[in-house]
Amino acid sequence: MRKMRRSTLYVIFTVMFTLSLVGCGKSPAEDVDATADPSTEVGLLEPGGEAWDVVSSQELSQDPAQQDEAAQQPGEEEAGQQETEDRTSDEDVAATADDTVDLDLTNLSSTMVYSEVYNMMTVPEDYIGKTIKMNGTYVYYKDATTGNEYFSCIIQDATACCSQGIEFILTEDYRYPDDYPAEGTTICVSGVFDTYEENGVKYCTLRNARLV
Amino acid sequence: MTETLSLYLAFPLVRYALIVGVLIALCSSLLGVTLVLKRFSYIGDGLSHVAFGAMALAAVLNLTDNMLLILPVTVISAALLLRTGSSSKIRGDAAIAMISVGSLAFGYLLMNLFSTSSNLTGDVCSTLFGSTSITTLKKEEVILCVILSVLVVIFFILFYNRIFAVTFDEEFAKATGVNTELINLLIAIVIAVIIVLSMNLVGSLLISALVIFPALSAMRLFQSFKAVTICSAVLSVVCALSGMLLSILGGTPVGSTIVAFDAAAFVLCYLIGKLRGGK
Numbered sequence: 001m002r003k004m005r006r007s008t009l010y011v012i013f014t015v016m017f018t019l020s021l022v023g024c025g026k027s028p029a030e031d032v033d034a035t036a037d038p039s040t041e042v043g044l045l046e047p048g049g050e051a052w053d054v055v056s057s058q059e060l061s062q063d064p065a066q067q068d069e070a071a072q073q074p075g076e077e078e079a080g081q082q083e084t085e086d087r088t089s090d091e092d093v094a095a096t097a098d099d100t101v102d103l104d105l106t107n108l109s110s111t112m113v114y115s116e117v118y119n120m121m122t123v124p125e126d127y128i129g130k131t132i133k134m135n136g137t138y139v140y141y142k143d144a145t146t147g148n149e150y151f152s153c154i155i156q157d158a159t160a161c162c163s164q165g166i167e168f169i170l171t172e173d174y175r176y177p178d179d180y181p182a183e184g185t186t187i188c189v190s191g192v193f194d195t196y197e198e199n200g201v202k203y204c205t206l207r208n209a210r211l212v
Numbered sequence: 213m214t215e216t217l218s219l220y221l222a223f224p225l226v227r228y229a230l231i232v233g234v235l236i237a238l239c240s241s242l243l244g245v246t247l248v249l250k251r252f253s254y255i256g257d258g259l260s261h262v263a264f265g266a267m268a269l270a271a272v273l274n275l276t277d278n279m280l281l282i283l284p285v286t287v288i289s290a291a292l293l294l295r296t297g298s299s300s301k302i303r304g305d306a307a308i309a310m311i312s313v314g315s316l317a318f319g320y321l322l323m324n325l326f327s328t329s330s331n332l333t334g335d336v337c338s339t340l341f342g343s344t345s346i347t348t349l350k351k352e353e354v355i356l357c358v359i360l361s362v363l364v365v366i367f368f369i370l371f372y373n374r375i376f377a378v379t380f381d382e383e384f385a386k387a388t389g390v391n392t393e394l395i396n397l398l399i400a401i402v403i404a405v406i407i408v409l410s411m412n413l414v415g416s417l418l419i420s421a422l423v424i425f426p427a428l429s430a431m432r433l434f435q436s437f438k439a440v441t442i443c444s445a446v447l448s449v450v451c452a453l454s455g456m457l458l459s460i461l462g463g464t465p466v467g468s469t470i471v472a473f474d475a476a477a478f479v480l481c482y483l484i485g486k487l488r489g490g491k
Contacts, residue, residue: 108220109463115225115347122350157465162337 102130105155106188114157117164120193124204127193132206135188136165138181149176153189153206166193168206181211188212213461220460228354229346229456233470235361236413237422237452239406241444242368244427245437246379246399255293255400256423258308258315259407260416262289264339265315265322267411272326279356283408289315290400341415346456346466360405367402371395376437413452414467425474426451432478432485451477 105113113134120127136155143150154165168189174180181187191209195202220226247253266285270278293307323336349357368375377385378395386392410419430443455470 109461111347111460111463111466112220112223112226116223118348119225122348 100131101133101190103127103132105132105134110155110157113155114162114164117155117166120166120204121164124193124195124202128195130193131190132166132193133188133190133212134166135186138183138185138187139165140180140183151180153187166204166206168209170209170211174211216461217457224351225347225349226460228349228351229460229466230453232349232354232357232409233346233413233452233456234449235357236406236409237426237448237470238445239361239364240410240419240422241426241448242364242441243399243403243406244423244448245430245441245444246375247403248424248427248431249379253424254305254308254420255290255403256407257420258293258312259286259290259404260411260419261312261319262286262315263408263411264416265319267339268319268322272322279353279408282411283405286404286408287401290404291397293400339411339415340417341465341467345411345415346413347460357409360409364402364405367398371398375399379437414470418467418471421471421474422448422452425471425478429474429478429481432481433488447477447481448474 103116105116108116117134120132134153134155136153139152139154141150141152142148150167151170152165152167154163156163168191170180170191188211189206189209190212191206193204194207195204197203247255263282263286266282267278269285270281273281275281289311293311319339320336374385374390374395377388377390378392378399382392385395406423407419410422414422426444426448427440429447430440434440434443451473452470455473456466458464458473459466459469
């Protein structure tokens with residue numbers, strides 16, 4: 001009897017343990033609703049295109065003085081003195097984000113979305129020119145030094161500890177701030193994937209984007 | 213469901229994840245039986261923390277291929293751990309605990325002080341729990357994993373009899389001329405390789421589960437070493453595959469989903485064992 005009770009307790013404990021592990025996950029819907037946390041990242045690419053680094057929303061939300069300081073990455077001081085390149089790439093992307101979508105991230109699970117966006121950051125050349133549709137949290141950032149404005153769509157992984165996102169540039173039909181959503185809201189954006197360089201750092205972006 | 217699965221399988225990252233996941237599960241289960249029987253269940257945990265420390269160092273040094281640092285450091289630690297375990301000054305569990313927490317603390321300290329990444333929380337979480345590492349593998353990493361897995365399987369097949377002898381009666385094996393120290397060292401090296409590979413799949417905190425659960429489950433059903441090893445391998449592969457598929461389809465964390473399947477398999481095997489009148 002005592003042995004049986006011990007066995008029952010053992011089974012209950014294991015089941016509870018199993019459930020608690022599964023409970024760590026987040027459904028795609030929950031991921032979409034999640035707001036950007038301090039560890040949110042927007043992908044940057046090193047000039048070589050191999051390694052990638054991140055800019056956190058902590059940096060995005062800092063005051064201008066701190067932003068300036070944060071923008072000065074090690075080894076970037078010289079690059080920072082250079083004149084900022086025009087954010088539109090030399091070879092303008094002719095395609096516009098129409099209804100044809102090459103990669104629809106809205107239909108994928110959070111694990112797949114995070115992995116695919118990670119791939120975009122590490123191997124951007126495979127995605128250039130493709131129309132990407134994604135949904136995530138809208139984040140706005142203004143560089144106090146250059147005056148450039150950046151709009152990003154942030155996604156999280158299933159463990160909710162890692163986030164990354166892609167910057168997007170809406171078509172000229174959209175006027176800031178009237179036609180833009182409130183920061184932190186969930187958006188669905190569609191645009192043509194492209195990269196550009198700024199201060200020697202390669203960035204990924206969705207050009208000719210529109211909110212869906 | 214089938215349509216979604218075939219859609220996902222069109223992505224190379226999913227195919228890579230399934231290949232690597234199955235291979236890692238197979239390798240970890242093969243030596244899991246030996247580890248459990250030799251009372252070395254916790255060595256995997258200790259070594260995974262060493263790998264975490266090495267990974268942090270690799271990140272700080274900005275190494276493109278962090279495997280080049282993690283693998284040697286973990287192998288050396290495994291060998292040292294085994295040697296220290298047999299010495300009289302610091303024995304078994306104390307040595308593992310010391311190396312385990314020491315490496316974890318050292319790794320986190322390094323990441324805090326010198327990491328160039330602004331997302332420290334994400335980096336640590338990703339390393340400890342695997343996060344989506346398995347679904348973000350590059351082709352070169354997959355090839356390396358396949359090569360190392362094949363080597364582990366070949367080692368296990370070639371040394372099967374000697375591993376068996378060392379697992380059950382080391383003194384007797386020594387008396388019959390088996391170089392037990394060398395076999396133990398080889399086992400430690402192979403374990404280190406498995407740990408490093410497994411970090412991609414389940415992260416450094418959950419590796420022990422991948423090594424121990426299939427072996428314990430198989431022991432509920434079978435008695436012989438061979439049957440337990442085969443059953444353990446099958447269970448491990450099935451659980452890893454099911455866990456990964458559920459994770460990819462449902463958007464749950466990969467590592468913990470696999471471990472959840474392993475735990476569920478253990479419960480099932482335990483109940484079947486009970487029904488069959490086993491221990």
